[in-house]
Amino acid sequence: MMHPEAEKLVQAGKLSRPDGEKLSKLQAGACVVHKSWGAGRIAEWDLLGDRLVVDFEEKKGHPLKLSFAIGSLDLLPDEHLLARRVADLDGLKKLATENPAELVELSLKSHGNSMSLDALEALLSPRVVSAADYKTWWSAAKKALKDRRHVVVPAKRTELLMRRDAEGVTPADAMIADLAKARDMKAKLTALARIQKDLDLFTDRSTQLAPAFDEVSNTVRKAWKLHPKEALQLLLARDELAEVAKAALPEGSFKIEELLRDARPTLAEASSALPAALLSRFYRAFPSAFPERAWVQESLNHLTKTGGRAVAEIAAVLDANDELDQLAEFLKRSVRNRQLSTDLLIWMCKERNGKSESVFDIDLGNAIISAIEDDNAAGGPKRVGRLYDAFAEDAGLVGEMVKDADDDELRLFSKRILASQVFDDLTRRSLMGRLIKARPELQELMENNASRQESALVVSWESMEKRKVDLEDLVKNKIPQNKKDIQIAREYGDLRENFEYKSARQQQAVLLRLQSKYERELRNARGTDFVGSSTETVGIGTIVDIEDVVTGAKQTYTILGAWDGDPDKHILSYLSEMAKALIGKKPGEESEVPTDSGASRKVRVVAIRPYITAAA
Known part of the structure; x- marks a missing residue:
């Protein structure tokens, strides 16, 4: 009126x-x-x-x-x-203290049931809640709101705080409706996360979640070509929800395996945006997504294209499917071709006692130095520091890399560290100290070989052929048989208590490491028949007669290639300590040679003659 x-x-x-x-x-x-x-x-x-x-x-x-x-x-x-703020400010302040959740709900009712967190703060602070106390007050309000399922508290500040106010609609039904009303895949992903957060509100999960699963399937089926990253994340989040809820997907649902096959060319790029929680699920879908064993190569292709988190997940999937031998072969090839990303190199260092054990050696050390030098020459992108730190600051790293290296490899690796401009003096001295601690003989090697020409590993043709046969036997027989043993043992039951499985996996690590060792040695080996060996001094391809200076006892030794040693026949590898003590001596000269007891004795070189003449 x-x-x-x-x-x-x-x-x-x-x-x-x-x-x-x-x-x-x-x-x-x-x-x-x-x-x-x-x-x-x-x-x-x-x-x-x-x-x-x-x-x-x-x-x-x-x-x-x-x-x-x-x-x-x-x-x-x-x-x-706002009316209560004007007419009864003291009453609102009391409400803020005694019932913060009720104050938030009143704010939402006054604001159309949705508002940003910034808008809420502007509405209440500083008049109702002081600016100094607001952050603490909001934390308390969020805890109190957990019991009010019709109020949706956003996980991110950029999302809206909302109040559901539909009569006769359960909170579960309201959340399904929110998913359907969401306008884009990002909003649908947020709605899906809220459903999983409040899954206890769903009494009949399979029936109630079916519309949500259908909504995701239809959305992804229509939009994945335009938005592959968002589609991939939404589909994986749906599958995670289905697993947690123990609810089956409706018949005809768009499966993750279908998306992986359809989006195959862009998968590596699309997966880069996935949160860590979904990466494992993404790569675990590969074996069923790609036919036969194509998933292995697809996984390996991702290793050099993705970030650090993905590297660990890919390796875990390969390991879980007993494909560590394929991973090892890929890593070895990539090390040789210098095709390893910073993330992959760092992962290999971290996993040196685990999944990368068989390829953790001096070759990897050289690859890391090359990568650091290349990045430095290219202007030093941001990720250079991570690899540099991993190599320079891990106290045990370089020592473990060189433990199986031969003397020449060790000497060349050390000289490379000393010559590299990417290391400052302090780091260079620290690295050399760790190398000498791991291999004390390095100091003598560096001194004795200061003017020595770089040389390959010298081996007889016979020993080289035998090493090739041994390697072929490893690759074609022992490693494949070990892989079958692992797969058979896996069928015995619980892997935590499965002795056969653990034993087979341990043997796999030994075989793969041996394969890497043989391949590295053969790459560095130079075959010879010892023809033309000089007899002016003791050397490779000579027979030397010696006598004990004290007792006068005489012995004859043949010094041959790195893999030719046979103590029972008095044949010495030139890399043995006994041979090293004699090499370079002339007839009449004396030398301290080691004994089996660990002590030493003085011997005199009596005569030198060529091995090939005796063999003939």
């Missing part, structure tokens, strides 16, 4: 009837809001003076002409938070 005074103004033609009706509501004591001056309370009605006086929160006793007030003021309901 229109106020009598307002009716007079309408009758006099000074106000329209709609304006008169609105003016009738803007009576003294009513709470209003202005878009610029905020909330206030009408303090005075002065129709004769053609004005209203409003006490705004920051502007008390502010007069407004009637026509301006009618057009610019909006009446606030008594329960609106």
Whole structure:
């Protein structure tokens, strides 16, 4: 009903009837809001003076002409938070202290049931909750809101705080509806996460979640070509929800395996955006997504294209499917061809006692130095520091790399560290100290070979052929048989208590490491028949007669290639300590040679003759 005074103004033609009706509501004591001056309370009605006086929160006793007030003021309901902030600020402060969840819900009701966290803070701070206390207050409010499932607290500040207010609709049904109403895949992913968070609200999960699963399938089927990254994440999140809820996907659902096959060319790039929680699920789908054993090569292809988190997940899937031999072969080839990413190199260092054990050797050390030098030459991208730190700061790393290296490899590796410009003096000295600690003979090698020409591993043709046969037997027989043994042992049951499985896996590590050793040695080997060996001094391909300086006892030794040693026949590898003590000596010269007891004895070189003549 229109106020009598307002009716007079309408009758006099000074106000329209709609304006008169609105003016009738803007009576003294009513709470209003202005878009610029905020909330206030009408303090005075002065129709004769053609004005209203409003006490705004920051502007008390502010007069407004009637026509301006009618057009610019909006009446606030008594329960609106702004009205209560004006009329009962102390009551709101008490509510903030005693029932923060109720205050949040009141804010949402007053704001159309959804608002950003920034908007909530602007509404309550500093008038209701002081700026200094707001962060602590909001933490308490979030905890209290956990029991109010119809209020959705966002995981990120960029998302909206929402209140569901649909009569007769359960919170579970409301969450399914939110998923259906979400406009893009990012919003649907957020809605799906909320469903998983409040899964306990679903009483019949298979039935209630079916519409959500169908919604995801239909969305991905239509949009994956335009948005492969988002589609992949949404489908994986759906599968995770189905697994957690123990709910089967409806018949005809778009499966992750289908997406992997269809999006195969862009998978590596699409997977780069996946959170860590979904990476494992992504790569675990490979064996069923790709026919026969194509999944192995697909996984290996991803190793050099993805980041550090993905490397670990790919290796775990290969390991779980007993494909460590394929991983080892790939890593060896990549080390030789210098095709390893920074993330993969760092992972290999971390896994040196695990999945990369068989390829953790001095070749990897050379590959790491090359990668650091290449990155440095290219201008030093941000990731250079990570690899440099992994190599320079891990106290045990370089020592473990060189433990199986031969003397020449060790000497060349050391010289490379000393010559590299990427290491500062302190780091260079530290690395050399670790190498000498791991291989004490290095110091003598560096001193004795300061002017020595670089040389390959010298071996007889016979021993080289035998080593090739041994390697072929490893690759074609022993390693494949070991792989079968692992697969058979896996069928025996619980792997934690499966002795046969553990034993077979340990043997696999030994065989793969031996394969790497043989391959490295054969790459560095130089075959010879020892023809033309000089007899001026003791050397490779000579027979030397010696006598004990004290007892006069005489012995004859043949010094041949690295793999030719046969103590029972007095044939020495030139890398043996006995041969090293004799090499370079002339007839009549003396030398300290080791004994089986660990002591030494002094011997004199009596005569030297060529091995090939004796053999002939």
